[in-house]
Amino acid sequence: MVSPLTLYCLPYAGGSARVFADWADSLPAGVTIEALELPGRGLRFHEDPVDRLEPLVAELLGAVLSRPGQRFAVLGYSYGSLLAFELCRRLEHYYGLVAEHLFVAAMRAPGVPRVEPPVSALPDDRFRDHIRSLGGTPPEVLAHDALMEILLPVLRADFTVVDDYSYRGLPVSCPVTAFGGFDDVGVTPDALTAWTGCTTGPFALQMFPGGHFFLRTARDELLSRLAGTLAPIAGPTPLRRRA
Numbered sequence: 087m088v089s090p091l092t093l094y095c096l097p098y099a100g101g102s103a104r105v106f107a108d109w110a111d112s113l114p115a116g117v118t119i120e121a122l123e124l125p126g127r128g129l130r131f132h133e134d135p136v137d138r139l140e141p142l143v144a145e146l147l148g149a150v151l152s153r154p155g156q157r158f159a160v161l162g163y164s165y166g167s168l169l170a171f172e173l174c175r176r177l178e179h180y181y182g183l184v185a186e187h188l189f190v191a192a193m194r195a196p197g198v199p200r201v202e203p204p205v206s207a208l209p210d211d212r213f214r215d216h217i218r219s220l221g222g223t224p225p226e227v228l229a230h231d232a233l234m235e236i237l238l239p240v241l242r243a244d245f246t247v248v249d250d251y252s253y254r255g256l257p258v259s260c261p262v263t264a265f266g267g268f269d270d271v272g273v274t275p276d277a278l279t280a281w282t283g284c285t286t287g288p289f290a291l292q293m294f295p296g297g298h299f300f301l302r303t304a305r306d307e308l309l310s311r312l313a314g315t316l317a318p319i320a321g322p323t324p325l326r327r328r329a
Contacts, residue, residue, distance in 0.1 A: 220272075220298045
């Protein structure tokens with residue numbers, strides 16, 4: 087019997103797998119969520135955060151390749167979108183495994199100039215101001231020096247990956263859907279639409295009320311549209327392989 091579709095999920099900078107903990111009930115029955123935990127957070131809190139793309143993607147490849155024969159889709163949110171894209175690219179071009187779908191959210195396409203300068207090397211006070219401006223971290227956490235002492239190295243590592251990222255190589259061939267927030271000034275609709283150049287397959291753009299963290303302010307609508315896109319591919323169909 088063919089296994090159900092696995093949706094691998096990668097969180098935003100500083101986020102853990104718990105971001106996706108309650109998503110499963112909103113998705114089609116044939117979809118299994120596999121939220122991938124990154125070093126330095128959640129159940130891997132004791133590990134040092136990683137500030138380089140290559141070891142992160144190598145680890146993610148191992149997680150997917152350890153389950154041969156599965157059908158899979160990948161979703162990344164903000165920082166996680168870059169990891170998701172590179173994961174899909176390497177699975178396809180190195181291993182001949184093509185994702186059923188790639189979802190990217192709240193992240194400009196590779197090659198699109200960023201609105202603000204790189205932030206990973208900012209001094210702590212300005213770095214904290216940038217995190218505050220994104221709206222995803224509770225004010226009480228930002229004001230708690232002990233908590234921020236723990237969180238800042240993880241955030242800096244994640245932002246370093248984003249700041250250092252350079253898109254090289256071939257696009258994916260799977261369908262790509264980009265999600266964005268109408269009020270996200272750092273990730274405009276044009277910056278999201280540019281993801282169309284990262285795939286030779288179909289592309290769709292879907293916008294939601296809210297800013298950078300619309301996954302909270304428009305959660306139900308986001309999950310409804312995600313479920314609608316996944317429903318046609320959730321049933322048992324053969325594993326796609328690159329010719």
